[in-house]
């Protein structure tokens with residue numbers, strides 16, 4: 018079996034490396050030529066990913082090869098795993114354009130007996146709907162009979178992806194029974210498998226995980242506001258309230274990253290579920306809560322240092338980060354804002370249009386969005402807690 022992994026991003030590259038490490042022959046595909054070249058030369062584009070360096074060096078140009086030519090890859094492989102991004106647009110509607118391109122190429126290279134697995138998190142019904150339609154149209158084959166199609170949600174967390182493949186069962190759901198079984202044959206090589214009834218169930222499992230996190234973060238944010246208003250220390254309350262049956266999440270400036278702020282919209286777009294919608298909207302509004310708090314304590318023109326640009330502290334990723342709209346809001350409010358992030362260089366911060374924070378002692382306030390660095394308590398507002 019020769020497997021292509023389409024999309025060598027934060028999710029796809031660790032997956033390709035883990036499959037190669039299980040002894041299978043992998044061809045990684047990415048449209049980003051520089052990324053492909055770097056990987057081919059043994060360079061790891063995700064240094065924060067524990068263990069990835071070692072796997073790339075061990076397998077590259079052996080049973081892990083890479084290409085920027087999706088059609089040739091589609092023609093030369095008989096299993097195709099797709100893990101490209103799916104964003105939402107300004108109206109919160111999913112933008113399928115990247116996914117459509119990837120499936121069109123696979124369809125054009127498809128052979129009888131091939132298996133295609135989608136790992137990107139998608140609105141329910143996408144695998145047996147849009148993806149199946151594209152593959153059938155481009156290949157002239159019938160899905161579930163001539164070729165097989167399944168969904169297997171990616172459940173990694175950047176930084177810990179490689180260990181998560183072993184810790185978390187790989188959920189697999191086919192558009193028919195045979196498709197689920199064919200997909201499971203691949204994943205069995207490197208992970209525990211859980212075959213579920215169908216591809217829509219597999220899609221919903223991942224969406225539900227994201228919604229669980231978003232709604233619980235929304236609850237934590239609301240509890241933080243309650244605590245603030247009655248003079249209770251939220252962190253202390255949370256520390257002692259949590260036990261086996263109570264898991265109050267961290268409060269903060271909202272939720273970022275490719276995943277959690279995106280998936281609730283897949284459901285909100287389709288049906289009215291007030292708790293999901295309210296959590297999503299309120300989480301996005303947290304930046305205003307914190308801006309108002311800072312404004313109540315400091316006059317316009319005060320020097321504010323913001324620590325944390327990524328959506329979380331140990332990953333260099335700006336997708337849907339709430340830090341950027343928060344910093345822009347503080348600037349609009351008339352504050353003199355300086356920015357630092359342990360994973361971004363001074364030049365990278367300047368190129369994003371911000372002033373780099375270097376002289377911490379000259380700040381009137383340090384707003385700590387990431388919890389990895391400690392600053393003097395008397396000058397620091399810790400938001401992520």
Ligand SMILES: NC(=O)c1ccc[n+]([C@@H]2O[C@H](COP(=O)([O-])OP(=O)(O)OC[C@H]3O[C@@H](n4cnc5c(N)ncnc54)[C@H](O)[C@@H]3O)[C@@H](O)[C@H]2O)c1
Pocket residue numbers: 023024025026027028029046047048049052087100101102103115118119136137138139171172173174175275276
């Ligand atoms: N990163 C995570 O922690 C994580 C966790 C769980 C699930 N996911 C899922 O994985 C998806 C991808 O996330 P990511 O973090 O890897 O994104 P990413 O932006 O890091 O990488 C995506 C890669 O796909 C490539 N690409 C785009 N179009 C392509 C095409 N037509 N053919 C081949 N390659 C193409 C891009 O060049 C890029 O390198 C997310 O949308 C989400 O559904 C990610």
